[in-house]
Every structure is written in structure tokens, then in C-alpha cells.
Amino acid sequence: MRLENKLNNKKILFFSVQTFNLEREIIKKLVDFGAKVNYYDERPSNNNFVKGIIRLKRSVYQHRIDTYYKKILLETNSDIYHYLFVNRGEVVPEFFLIAFKKSHPDCEFIFYTWDSFKNQSHPTKILKYFDRKFTFDPDDAIDFNLNFRPLFYLDSYSEIKKVSDNKIKYDLLFLGTAHSDRYRITNIVINWCNENKLASFYYYFIHGRLVYFFKKIFDKSFQLFDYKKLSFVSLTTNQILELYKNSNVILDINHPGQKGLTMRTFEAIGAGKKIITTNSEIKRYSFYNQKNIYLIDRNNIVLDKNFFSSSYQDVNNELYKKLSIEGWLHCLFVEKESNLWIIGVN
Structure with missing residues (x-):
């Protein structure tokens, strides 16, 4: 079935934290395929103080979370929804899912996360309420009996790949959250x-600064971070795209406790850029090519200058299309495709 046939005139209640405007891109794509989307930020507020409190001491803010979701129940009670789509599930409470299902018994619940449960354990408490469940982490897929689906690139990255005369300003680009x-x-x-x-x-x-100062005290790795080199404002999508256009190789550093491939990996593939990565799991993926992807040991870093001058080799066209945001949505809403990506995940 085509994605537009599945989504046309369907109403979706969509929850996602705000992450570098990716939630807007997902909404836009859903709408492009005919869906009607009602979006709520997972968090009651998106300011840095609230982000810090939820990350560091969620229980302190639980009453505000519960009040926020009770309000959403009232606002959505009289509408018909075909899908409840939760992306990440950082704070969505159980009582909300139970009550929403009761008032919308025909609604299909879809869950996806681009974080490992080692870093965010709350979603494990709500998985049982979902009809279709996906994760980007191959280990979590096995341990929690979920469907495995890697992340995606946006259409704007594929536009970079189409332009052959992009002027290279940077041999190496690193963009990422400090951790x-x-x-x-x-x-x-x-x-x-x-x-x-x-x-x-x-x-x-x-x-936020609250997160920085907390980590500075309790996280030994943050003792090394130079405060002056940190930014508390995320780059816009256009700024990131411009940097990709001007760069040759993308440096990707996964969290030590995370095996799922980062968004940077797929942005690089979408833009036709080579990758240097610390994530050895990438060798298990069907699109792995050592001409495009250079592995480094985070504890013993060895680099090769020849990698920067060698040519990029295009990814198989079928895989390339499936790695797009359209391919990602097709997997979540239409057809599971776990066996396409990696050995050992059902």
C-alpha cells in the first residue's frame, strides 16, 4: 500500500519533543501525504529550565506533566483520531494512554524512539499500550520485542547530493549535543x-545552563568541556544544511551507551557525505561501505588523510530511498521492514 493511501484524510494526534525542528518536518511530511495532524510537545514547556528539570529530576515536575496531559484529554475528547503517534515517549503518562484509548477505541497507537532505553527508561513503562512499536536501537529491539527501524534523512539533504559543484569549505564537520x-x-x-x-x-x-552546571558537578566527562565553546541555542535547519553543503566529511560520535545510529549518520548519507564515526555497529548495516564510512576507536583514535581525498560511492538506490523520511513513515504506518537493515534483528 502507498503511504498516501494509508494517510489521506486520516487524523493523527502526534506527540514529540522539539528536536532541532525535526517534529515540524515530520508533521509537514504527514500533511503532504494527506493526513490531518494535531501536534503537542511531549513536554508541558520547551524552555531550558523545564528540559533540565525533566532530565535531572522528573518527579519534581510530575504534577505539572499530569495537569498538562489532563488538559490534552479534554481538548481531544470530542475529535475522531485514526492514529496516536508518539515519538520518543519521554514523559507521556500511562493514565493518558489508558484514558485516550477508552475514548478513542478504534485509534491505532504507534510508538517510535530515537533514544536508547538506557538513556530514557520511561518509555518502557508505556510500550504495552501501543499497537505498533519501533526503535532505532537494535539491542532494545531484541530485548523489548520491538520492530527495528533506523532513522532517516530529510528531503533537503538529498537536494545537497544532487548539486555537484558545492564548494567545500570544511574538510571535517562536527555538530552535536554536548555529552x-x-x-x-x-x-x-x-x-x-x-x-x-x-x-x-x-x-x-x-x-540549558542548568543542565551544564549539574553535569559539571556530577559528570566527570563534563570537567573537560570548555564553557566558552558551548552553545545554548540550537542551529536552525538552514544553518545545518549550509554547513553540510560546505563540508566533505561528517564526524559522528555516538553516546557510549547507545548502539543505534545517530541522525547525523543519515543526514550524511542523504547529502552524499562521508562519515567518520565511533559507532562500530554501523558495520552490521546493509548500507555500510568502508569507502564512505571510516571507523575510529574512541579510546585509540587513528585517522587516515587518504579518507578525506577519496571519492564517495553512492548507496544502493532502493536503500537510499528507504532511508528518507518518506521511507521511515512508510515503515511506521504501512509496512514493517526490520530484516532490510541489519543482521540479527527481527
Whole structure:
């Protein structure tokens, strides 16, 4: 079945945290295929203080969360919904899912997460309420009996790939949230680039000063982060796209406790850019090509200057299309495709 046939004139209640405007891109794509989308941020508020409280001490903010979801129940009670779509499930409470199902018994519940349960355990408490369940993490897929589906690239990245005369300004690009050992690794890689006369650009984002100061006290890895190099404002989609256009190789540093491939991986594939990554799991994926993807050991970083000058090899066209946001939505709403991506996940 085609995606437009599945979504046309269907009403979707969509929950997602605000993440670099990705939620807007998902909504736009759903609407493009004929869906009517009612969107709510998962969090009661998106300011940095609330983000910090939820991440560090959710119980302190639970009453506000419950009040927020009771209000949503009232606002959605009289509407007909064909799908409840939860992306990530960081704070969605059980009572809301139970009550919404009672008032919308024919609504199909779809869950997806682009975070590992090691980093966000709350979703494991609500999985049982969903009809279709997906994760980007191959281990979580096995451990929690979920469908496995990697992330996606936006259409705007494929537009970069189509242009052959993009002027390269940076040999290496790193964009990412500040966490774990990213600062240490990027410093080593950037210093190597400088020694080898390769230009680089890096951007560290963090969710608020409260999160920074808490981590500075309790997380040893944050002792190394230079406060002056951190940004508390995320880049816009257009800014990120412009950086991709001007870059040759994308540096990807996964969280040490996370095996799922990052969004940066798929953005790079979409844009036709080579990748240097710390995530050895990528070797298990059907699109892996050592001509395009260079693995580094986060504890023993060895780089090869030849990788920066070699040519990029296009990904198989069928796989490339399935890695798009349209392919991602088709998997979630129409047809599961776990066996397409990686060995050992059903």
C-alpha cells in the first residue's frame, strides 16, 4: 500500500519533543501525504529550565506533566483520531494512554524512539499500550520485542547530493549535543586535522545552563568541556544544511551507551557525505561501505588523510530511498521492514 493511501484524510494526534525542528518536518511530511495532524510537545514547556528539570529530576515536575496531559484529554475528547503517534515517549503518562484509548477505541497507537532505553527508561513503562512499536536501537529491539527501524534523512539533504559543484569549505564537520566524551574526541580529531592542514568546524549544543552546571558537578566527562565553546541555542535547519553543503566529511560520535545510529549518520548519507564515526555497529548495516564510512576507536583514535581525498560511492538506490523520511513513515504506518537493515534483528 502507498503511504498516501494509508494517510489521506486520516487524523493523527502526534506527540514529540522539539528536536532541532525535526517534529515540524515530520508533521509537514504527514500533511503532504494527506493526513490531518494535531501536534503537542511531549513536554508541558520547551524552555531550558523545564528540559533540565525533566532530565535531572522528573518527579519534581510530575504534577505539572499530569495537569498538562489532563488538559490534552479534554481538548481531544470530542475529535475522531485514526492514529496516536508518539515519538520518543519521554514523559507521556500511562493514565493518558489508558484514558485516550477508552475514548478513542478504534485509534491505532504507534510508538517510535530515537533514544536508547538506557538513556530514557520511561518509555518502557508505556510500550504495552501501543499497537505498533519501533526503535532505532537494535539491542532494545531484541530485548523489548520491538520492530527495528533506523532513522532517516530529510528531503533537503538529498537536494545537497544532487548539486555537484558545492564548494567545500570544511574538510571535517562536527555538530552535536554536548555529552559524554564528545569534547575529548573532537579535540583529538580537530588537532589532527590542524596538523594535517585540514579545515574543520565544530558546534556543541547543550539544553540549558542548568543542565551544564549539574553535569559539571556530577559528570566527570563534563570537567573537560570548555564553557566558552558551548552553545545554548540550537542551529536552525538552514544553518545545518549550509554547513553540510560546505563540508566533505561528517564526524559522528555516538553516546557510549547507545548502539543505534545517530541522525547525523543519515543526514550524511542523504547529502552524499562521508562519515567518520565511533559507532562500530554501523558495520552490521546493509548500507555500510568502508569507502564512505571510516571507523575510529574512541579510546585509540587513528585517522587516515587518504579518507578525506577519496571519492564517495553512492548507496544502493532502493536503500537510499528507504532511508528518507518518506521511507521511515512508510515503515511506521504501512509496512514493517526490520530484516532490510541489519543482521540479527527481527
